[in-house]
Amino acid sequence: MSDIASRVKAIIVEKLGVDENEVTPEASFTNDLGADSLDTVELIMEFEKEFNVAIPDDQAENIGTVGQAIAYLEKNVK
Amino acid sequence: MELKRVVVTGLGALTPIGNNVPDYWNALLAGVSGANFIKSFDTTKFKTKFACEVKNFNAEDIFGKKEARKMDPFVHYAMVAADEAVRDADLDFPNLDTNRIGVIWGAGIGGLKTFLDEVSNFAKGDGTPRYNPYFIPKMILDIAPGHISIKYGLRGPNFSTVSACASGTNALIDSFNYIRLGTADVIISGGSEAIINEAGMGGFNAMHALSTRNDDPATASRPFDKDRDGFVAGEGSGAVILESLEHAKARGAKIYAEMVGGGMSADANHITAPHPEGLGARLVMTNALTDAGLTTSDIDYINVHGTSTPLGDISETKAIVSLFGDNAYKLNISSTKSMTGHLLGAAGAIEAIASILAVKNDIVPPTINHFTDDPEFDPQLNFTFNKAQKRLVRTAQSNTFGFGGHNASVIFKKYEE
Numbered sequence: 167m168s169d170i171a172s173r174v175k176a177i178i179v180e181k182l183g184v185d186e187n188e189v190t191p192e193a194s195f196t197n198d199l200g201a202d203s204l205d206t207v208e209l210i211m212e213f214e215k216e217f218n219v220a221i222p223d224d225q226a227e228n229i230g231t232v233g234q235a236i237a238y239l240e241k242n243v244k
Numbered sequence: 245m246e247l248k249r250v251v252v253t254g255l256g257a258l259t260p261i262g263n264n265v266p267d268y269w270n271a272l273l274a275g276v277s278g279a280n281f282i283k284s285f286d287t288t289k290f291k292t293k294f295a296c297e298v299k300n301f302n303a304e305d306i307f308g309k310k311e312a313r314k315m316d317p318f319v320h321y322a323m324v325a326a327d328e329a330v331r332d333a334d335l336d337f338p339n340l341d342t343n344r345i346g347v348i349w350g351a352g353i354g355g356l357k358t359f360l361d362e363v364s365n366f367a368k369g370d371g372t373p374r375y376n377p378y379f380i381p382k383m384i385l386d387i388a389p390g391h392i393s394i395k396y397g398l399r400g401p402n403f404s405t406v407s408a409c410a411s412g413t414n415a416l417i418d419s420f421n422y423i424r425l426g427t428a429d430v431i432i433s434g435g436s437e438a439i440i441n442e443a444g445m446g447g448f449n450a451m452h453a454l455s456t457r458n459d460d461p462a463t464a465s466r467p468f469d470k471d472r473d474g475f476v477a478g479e480g481s482g483a484v485i486l487e488s489l490e491h492a493k494a495r496g497a498k499i500y501a502e503m504v505g506g507g508m509s510a511d512a513n514h515i516t517a518p519h520p521e522g523l524g525a526r527l528v529m530t531n532a533l534t535d536a537g538l539t540t541s542d543i544d545y546i547n548v549h550g551t552s553t554p555l556g557d558i559s560e561t562k563a564i565v566s567l568f569g570d571n572a573y574k575l576n577i578s579s580t581k582s583m584t585g586h587l588l589g590a591a592g593a594i595e596a597i598a599s600i601l602a603v604k605n606d607i608v609p610p611t612i613n614h615f616t617d618d619p620e621f622d623p624q625l626n627f628t629f630n631k632a633q634k635r636l637v638r639t640a641q642s643n644t645f646g647f648g649g650h651n652a653s654v655i656f657k658k659y660e661e
Binding site: 182183204207214 | 308309310311374376377378381
């Protein structure tokens with residue numbers, strides 16, 4: 167697991183209060199991990215803070231699963 | 245249209261002297277002070293270094309880490325007191341018409357800690373607004389009744405009352421009225437507050453409102469004592485289940501007391517100072533008595549606002565003497581803020597509970613920390629200094645007054661068929 171992937175998972179575990187083994191790449195924040203719309207916004211903000219990137223709203227809308235978050239950050243974090 | 249009778253069927257409390265109703269009541273009767281040095285932040289640079297904090301309370305243990313951080317402390321407190329009251333009233337929501345059960349909840353300020361943290365975070369940044377999405381829904385004070393309604397699925401009237409230190413009492417009066425009018429059958433009412441943080445203490449210190457007796461916090465809240473020097477900040481929550489008598493009887497609920505009157509008035513004088521002659525205080529007590537259809541000779545106990553400020557205690561006492569006349573000498577007066585500190589928007593709620601339990605148990609909790617008589621006060625008045633007093637308490641009146649000149653007063657009576 168990449169460094170980015172493990173940091174993303176740690177944030178999700180912390181913020182959504184879920185078990186680490188639930189945080190699979192396919193897991194949807196809202197359908198599988200119990201996030202509501204505000205939780206999702208908060209997650210995106212945490213990713214921005216952790217990785218020092220700005221995720222535009224139109225990009226953030228496409229980040230709905232753990233795997234999508236990891237893929238986006240692996241591509242955009244320098 | 246005939247108004248319905250309204251009774252008290254459940255109580256909940258989270259206070260600086262007890263984390264549930266039995267502990268709170270026993271501490272009130274024992275004359276326990278809830279004041280101590282502040283543990284929740286560094287007070288080195290603050291004029292006042294003590295307050296009446298809630299003790300042995302960890303929100304994460306109760307709500308879990310994920311949910312706890314989505315709520316401001318004033319909501320944590322609200323949820324805990326409401327839960328105790330719901331259990332105490334034995335409300336079986338799945339078998340009740342929850343469209344007719346509401347939540348009307350007071351707070352003076354709301355999520356001050358949340359506001360402080362979020363704005364501090366912004367101020368430390370580069371100007372990019374990185375506010376947490378929970379900032380607003382944690383801070384707004386009406387979120388407390390919102391959370392309570394969500395937890396229990398209650399779809400009746402739901403809102404907050406805001407009148408500074410009278411907020412909790414205004415919540416009780418609104419609840420009383422909606423039940424009397426037949427709009428709701430049951431309302432979870434009360435109030436909560438959590439302002440013991442850098443912003444709350446700094447703000448009230450700037451007004452010279454707080455006691456600065458840092459060498460002896462436990463005796464700092466001394467209402468009606470000659471050497472009183474301001475109020476002691478408190479935090480916590482009180483919840484009162486109000487219910488129409490017919491609904492309570494139909495489900496066989498236990499009844500603590502009947503709520504028989506509520507009064508409201510304004511000082512229309514100054515934003516923070518009380519009217520020097522207590523005109524607003526006199527008017528609000530008059531209005532509550534009129535609403536209840538009682539006279540001054542019917543009141544056995546007044547749980548006064550009595551915050552231990554130099555001016556406030558005098559004006560309220562003047563109001564009592566001028567309104568009650570000779571009857572003022574026959575009743576007991578006490579300020580339970582001498583023990584709990586001043587819970588601001590929750591004060592009306594926890595003091596209503598003290599009044600209800602005084603009516604139920606025929607005992608008046610004391611005004612502790614009395615050392616020196618103040619010639620400003622008529623020595624014939626019975627302030628219930630230092631020790632609880634047993635007596636017949638047919639009715640009790642509870643006064644609260646808020647910055648802005650808001651006054652609210654409620655009356656509870658022994659329940660009779």
